[in-house]
Amino acid sequence: MASSPFAQLYQVISRALSPVPKYPYKLGNDDSVKKTGLLQDVQSMKLEDYKTINDMMNVAMNGEEDDDTLLLERTIAFLARLPSQSQEGQALTDGFVNTLWGSLVHPPNGSLGDVARYRTADGSNNNLSRPLLGAANTSYCRTIPSRVFQGPNFPDPELVFDSIMNRGDGTSSKEHPNKLSSQLFYLAIIITHDVFQTDHRDANKNLTSSYLDLSPLYGRNQEEQAAMRAFKFGLLKPDCFSNKGILRLPPGVGVFLIMFNRFHNYVAGNLALINENNRFPRPDPSHATWEDWVKYDEHLFQTARLITCGLYVNIILKDYVRTILNLNRSGSTWDLDPRSQEKKNALNSNPAPEATGNQVSVEFNLIYRWHSTLSKKDEYFTNKTFRDLLNGIDPAKATTEQMEEALMRFEREVPSNPQDRDFAGLVRGDDNTYSDDELVAILTSSIEDVAGAFGANQVPSCCRALEVLGIIQARNWHVATLNEFRQHFQLKKHETFEDINPDPLVAARLKSLYDSPDAVELYPGLVSEKTKPPMDGSGLCVNYTTSRAILSDAVALVRGDRFYTIDYTPRNLTNWGYNEADFDLTVNQGHVMHKLIFRAFPNHFAYNSIYAHFPFVVPDENKVIHDNLKTAVKYDWAKPTRKIDPVVLKSHKTVCKVLSDNTNFHVPWGEAISYLVSPSPDKVYAKGFCLSGDGPANKESREHVRKCLYAPTKWEDELRHFYKLNAQNLLEKASYRLPGSEYNEVDIIRDVIIPLNTRFVAAFFGLPIKTEETSPHGIYSDYELYMLLTVMFMTVFFDSDPANSFKMHTTAKELALQLEKLVQIEAEVDARAGWVADVAARLGFGGSDKPSDTKDKDGRAWPGLPSYGRHLISRMMEKGKSIEECVAGTVMPISAAGTTIMSGLLSQCLDYFLGDGSEHLPELYRLAKEDTVEADGKLMHYMLEGIRLRGTVVVARYVPPSAAAQEVTDTAPCIADPSDPMGPKPIPNPKVGESKRTYVIQPMQRAIIDLTTASHDESAFPEPETLRLDRPLDNYLPWGFGPHKCLGEGATRAAMMTAFKVLVGTRGLSRAPGPRGHCKSVEFKEWRGQVGRKAVEGGGEEWTGLRVFLSPDQSGYWPVPTTMKVTWLAEEARGKSEEAWVKVGRGTS
Known part of the structure; x- marks a missing residue:
């Protein structure tokens, strides 16, 4: 660009007045040229450049550019007009390059091809750059290293349990203060088993993936997944699930998984029926090969799994998380959804990355052990189940060795074919399904059952051996202390034992176990810590540290999962599948649990049954909630009962x-x-x-x-x-x-x-009606x-x-x-x-007759x-x-x-x-x-x-x-x-x-x-x-x-x-x-x-x-x-x- 006469004169005078160079000999690629200043920039600018700068600032603020204004081209023209050695021009150019670079992900986190198209059985290939990140049979990670001196003389783990964890004879047992139902905690159990399954032979290894991929239903690896599949039309074997350990838990957990099983099969059938864009062409029996049928089944199965997992994660975010944040008691539709598509702008200069993959940690393995929430009904079931496994030994008195042996024996004795396993004493019909009536009875009982409360001395005594094993395992993992963990999440340290729990008895027992609040171990501390009160934002009423940590974990599990972020699209799930799993904020503030219940049991629930729409709170408390929200009239409050089948x-x-x-x-x-x-x-x-x-x-x-x-x-x-x-x-x-x-x-x-x-x-x-021609x-x-x-x-x-x-x-x-x-x-x-x-008449309502014909x-x-x-x-x-x-x-x-x-x-x-x-x-x-x-x-x-x-x-x-x-x-x-x-x-x-x-x-x-x-x-x-x-x-x-x-x-x-x-x-x-x-x-x-x-x-x-x-x-x-x-x-x-x-x-x- 030719410089103006004034600029040329200025350059000559500047050179004349400058000193003789101290070092006249410079390297051939020396770039230490003096930068020009703001005055020179202004002299080179045109009037329209000021609007360009203003538009650039607006884009930086709101993160969106209207390319009809040709801002990109105007920006290039503006930068080209600045002096070649302009300091501000170089900074703006650098920013421009950074913007262009930042528009793409480096390295790309998505890919085409069958390898990236579906979830693998073991969770690998979620992060395509690090395919083993979060895969099953890989090691746990560590959230925070421990830097304080611990031990070597830890208190006896049995004493720790008896002092600050044990519910005892049940007289100290408390119901959940928000009247959450056991159904909510059954989902918590599924989530826990989805991402945490420690290998008893190598406790550093996780046998399942670190992703919310419903592995308790589908299996942790290819072998387990194959055992679940019917290998026909994309279907699962009916009314069963993969995880053997679920069979020793309250039957409501298994019914939850059976509902997902039924949803999967419903979805697979509809995918084949709709066959969007001929994506699932059914092979012609007259000349189809075995490979054709395998491909047909595989695509239907994998797509149905993506959709089923989509509903699963929506239940977690829209029903489960909203309830634990007490948002179900408000009329608000706000929720904590990590899948929001963030825009980079001045207020959010560093959007949270997505599809990064995930690796669960040992600390969160400990956080999600919520045995205190077992209701009295489920405590009775668990006590009986463990007593049977222990051949009559009282679970509250069993040793850790006896419990480990019982659990391993149970694992060995359970049949490998999921349909051959006994579940809750139910009998399968000729088609290998369970009675709807019996499953609905279990579900209804679970919804009506008030869960237990979090807090010190709330864990059933039948879980004593399990909790002792947890304390020992945490020590072997060398996890950080409770205070170290809190500081990692930028929470204030507990200065006194009363800070941990203001109950004098609990504080005194903590003091007798540990020399200092800084010495309190992570796991016992999490369980015995004071709990948050019921209030806006606090529906779970869990221990203070846990309440903060689980929100970070929820964000990490969902936002880091490629299949819930960049690959969660109608193209991958089909339009129908995406819609089937999706939520609607105008319906129950976005809750979607009713979709699962109605697909599993279409013959029992009224369309507006409170049992189906809000199953994570017991019906009596839901009545209080919806009376306050003035919405109780929308729902049916009767217990589910079987509808009479019609006759065609x-x-x-x-007919006549x-x-x-x-x-x-x-x-x-x-x-x-x-x-x-x-x-x-x-x-x-x-x-x-x-x-x-x-x-x-x-x-x-x-x-x-x-x-x-x-x-x-x-x-x-x-x-x-x-x-x-x-x-x-x-x-x-x-x-x-x-x-x-x-x-x-x-x-x-x-x-x-x-x-x-x-x-x-x-x-x-x-x-x-409003028409252009007549109205x-x-x-x-x-x-x-x-x-x-x-x-x-x-x-x-x-x-x-x-x-x-x-x-x-x-x-x-x-x-x-x-x-x-x-x-x-x-x-x-x-x-x-x-x-x-009168007012309406002036607006055109009523009035004289319109002519028979109106011409456009x-x-x-x-x-x-x-x-x-x-x-x-x-x-x-x-x-x-x-x-x-x-x-x-x-x-x-x-x-x-x-x-x-x-x-x-x-x-x-x-x-x-x-x-x-x-x-x-x-x-x-x-x-x-x-x-x-x-x-x-x-x-x-x-x-x-x-x-x-x-x-x-x-x-x-x-x-x-x-x-x-x-x-x-x-x-x-x-x-x-x-x-x-x-x-x-x-x-x-x-x-x-x-x-x-x-x-x-x-x-x-x-x-x-x-x-x-x-x-x-x-x-x-x-x-x-x-x-x-x-x-x-x-x-x-x-x-x-x-x-x-x-x-x-x-x-x-x-x-x-x-x-x-x-x-x-x-x-x-x-x-x-x-x-x-x-x-x-x-x-x-x-x-x-x-x-x-x-x-x-x-x-x-x-x-x-x-x-x-x-x-x-x-x-x-x-x-x-x-x-x-x-x-x-x-x-x-x-x-x-x-x-x-x-x-x-x-x-x-």
């Missing part, structure tokens, strides 16, 4: 018979409907709504609603006009021309069918309103996933009440009821429903009822289902005609263009057949308590197609006569009415797998049958047929290439737990036709299709390619 009814005759009998078979939806629309326990609505029950009030409601829906004389013309123009407009607006092609493409479900039906329901019921000042967008209505629908009609049911219920209720209030305001505006209505900026006409909306709401207002009662009790319930049902049926119908029924597309196109009454009649039959052949519809009934048990005879009219046993298409049952069975359905037992199988019943639909246009309309069942047949059948048939006509009236309609041209679905079989019985009584493993669909990102299941892309010939290209229809329309699948 399948034949057309039986049951649906016609509303005396002995009632609808089950009343409680859920009232829950959604009732704002408080003292304001319960919708009990008399037509779908809420089968009494006289429900019958009157049905007639009232029917009259309101069909009061307008030209309702059908109005609906058809709405659907025709809106469908055409959405299709045109949402589609785009494929580059270099004559075809358009659109997501026909997401961008046409769903918004079309959502806008219809909004216009029909006066819901506050820019509304409240909810198409998608928001659709999601709101669908989650309401699922809560009432599709509550099939117990692990997510609570979240769905609470979300749906919150959203429903918001919508209900808005609709109520609309009704109040029309009724001119109160000041709220492109001239497209968007019709409304002038006879509905506010007019329908007005018609639904009933005499003697308030506006709130009418809106909550009638308008809200009836509006919930329309969008979801119509979108589902139309999407599945279209899916059929784009696949198995694609040969009919040319005729459908011809009929759509013919546009006559006769053609429309045929199109209606085509649509109903498409729905029948591909639709999945199910309803439910139950026998009321007032009725007697009902005897029902049924058959299985169809079976799975052998060529595609999990597909959506059955074949007629060739042995339908032999499938006849009779059920006795008990009061309060549900009957699942399978309208899908009934729609493939040859007795009602001859040639059931053939599309025929001569079938009686009354035989079709998608809208139900009998007294509760859908009131909106006439309206929705007309509306859907109009939309169907528009869609099939596009030439060359075809699926888009690849998976995006399909609506991804999987066979729906309700998870009934691991126990291998029939899915439901009478349901068996027969074909039900029921399917669930994947969300667009495949992270969860949805009751109806969510996405499917199609193509069709653009309007201007149709004349060029008349044969394109046949070429594109045929042969798709």
Whole structure:
């Protein structure tokens, strides 16, 4: 850069005035050149450089750069303008280089390839640069060296135990002050056994890994892991665990591990079913090799393990750590999660590294010996177990040698096959699983059992030999003293024995054992130290030093683990797996323990059971907590009990018979409907709504609603006009021309069918939708309103996933009440009821009728429903009822289902005609263009057949308590197609006569009415797998049958047929290439737990036709299709390619 004349003059004068060099001869690479100062820097700067400096400082503060400002380039330009010998410029350049270097990890802590992809059985390769760091069968590390003189005359270890640790006869035993349940400490036991298993032959060696990898379940090495695996479909052997030592602990610990076992197998099954991006392609049995099946099993097993460990660590951080920090008693969602993605900034110049690996230490081996927390129940169990192991010797009097020999003998005698081991005296069934009832009884007892308290003289005497062995082992490890350990964590030294424990007796005994507080050994000191009181931040109420140390250890165990940090991604766990293990701060402040319990035992717990949602505190204390938080009403407080298995009814005759009998078979939806629309326990609505029950009030409601829906004389013309123009407009607006092609493409479900039906329901019921074309000042967008209505629908009609049911219920209720209030305001505006209505009217609620058609900026006409909306709401207002009662009790319930049902049926119908029924597309196109009454009649039959052949519809009934048990005879009219046993298409049952069975359905037992199988019943639909246009309309069942047949059948048939006509009236309609041209679905079989019985009584493993669909990102299941892309010939290209229809329309699948 050329220097200015002033700078050149300054340089000349400086040289002239400088002294003669003392040493004129310099080395050739001498860099001792005089640096220029700040004045020279300022002279070289431009005005914009000052903004660059300011932006650099802002980035340094917040750790994030907006590269749209081109700060990188401006920084380089600024540095280039500074004098070459600028001292500040060099410092800034150094910082710039440091920033660029720091953007990458050195050396990299992640890698591709199978070696890095999954956890190894022994924990190796967690740190790829130090592959043996933290692996099983490596030595413990040391947290802190001991520098003070210890011994050599330590007090007798038995005396130490008897003096400051022993609970004695139990009279001094204390319950945990925060009423923590034994269930919490069972998890603590699992964590301890996960990372600490000392080799009795070499006490410096740890037999398990230093990572939270669930080795008590999966095994510590390849041999133990192989013993746990079924080597089929990624599964574990059912209802067992690897660690032998767990068998001598309270059975609640084993049940905890069995729950993880069941969760793993649930996950493996779903991974195979979803097969995200063909990641788990099932080998073709006709030509697959043994290696293909091994690979299939391995990928499923390892991925399921990653997901199961993900839930495990979330339980630790969100349930366990929050409880020990007493955060479960607050309404806060804050937690101590070491996985936070820290940013480097001025306030955090040195973010904690992650994925470094971990090596557990001998000190923490001692810290986690929490025998004092054994409840009285578990003390009794432990005493009996040890007495049996010791051949009748009292454990409190056994020597260390006797105890060691007993434990080693136990280890030798336990069978190597986990399924051959005796657990809690339970008997395995024919499928090698344990009874759900017996396991749940153990779990319930564990949740109700108050654990013991920490502190001096709280360890059961039956643990005497174990504690003495611990004291001796700590001495052999030469661990630091209690005070040295405290100083390592920057805690104040205990100056007196009273500082350690203010109890005079304990302090006196410590003084008699040790000469000085500085001499108190680590392990006895940790156990006898005073405990923290219950308070905010202190829920565990553990000894002071332990409370500080375990938080550091929790951070190290999680943040140092590659599989919980940089490799904990949806890519590695799959989208569905990541979501399945994930937490939601809006549900129980992030707690996730309920996910594990519901997956293990789906048949016992109410969706909102306090036992499932907060099992780490006993229920009585949870009641106190949630009363204070005003959340007790959200939960069910009853003990878990087995739910009665439902019966699945399948034949057309039986289905119609049951649906016609509303005396002995009632609808089950009343409680859920009232829950959604009732704002408080003292304001319960919708009990008399037509779908809420089968009494006289429900019958009157049905007639009232029917009259309101069909009061307008030209309702059908109005609906058809709405659907025709809106469908055409959405299709045109949402589609785009494929580059270099004559075809358009659109997501026909997401961008046409769903918004079309959502806008219809909004216009029909006066819901506050926000659209660019007709209602820019509304409240909810198409998608928001659709999601709101669908989650309401699922809560009432599709509550099939117990692990997510609570979240769905609470979300749906919150959203429903918001919508209900808005609709109520609309009704109040029309009724001119109160000041709220006056204000709302000024904001656009209510008011004059909107025109039938509204034109957008492109001239497209968007019709409304002038006879509905506010007019329908007005018609639904009933005499003697308030506006709130009418809106909550009638308008809200009836509006919930329309969008979801119509979108589902139309999407599945279209899916059929784009696949198995694609040969009919040319005729459908011809009929759509013919546009006559006769053609429309045929199109209606085509649509109903498409729905029948591909639709999945199910309803439910139950026998009321007032009725007697009902005897029902049924058959299985169809079976799975052998060529595609999990597909959506059955074949007629060739042995339908032999499938006849009779059920006795008990009061309060549900009957699942399978309208899908009934729609493939040859007795009602001859040639059931053939599309025929001569079938009686009354035989079709998608809208139900009998007294509760859908009131909106006439309206929705007309509306859907109009939309169907528009869609099939596009030439060359075809699926888009690849998976995006399909609506991804999987066979729906309700998870009934691991126990291998029939899915439901009478349901068996027969074909039900029921399917669930994947969300667009495949992270969860949805009751109806969510996405499917199609193509069709653009309007201007149709004349060029008349044969394109046949070429594109045929042969798709």
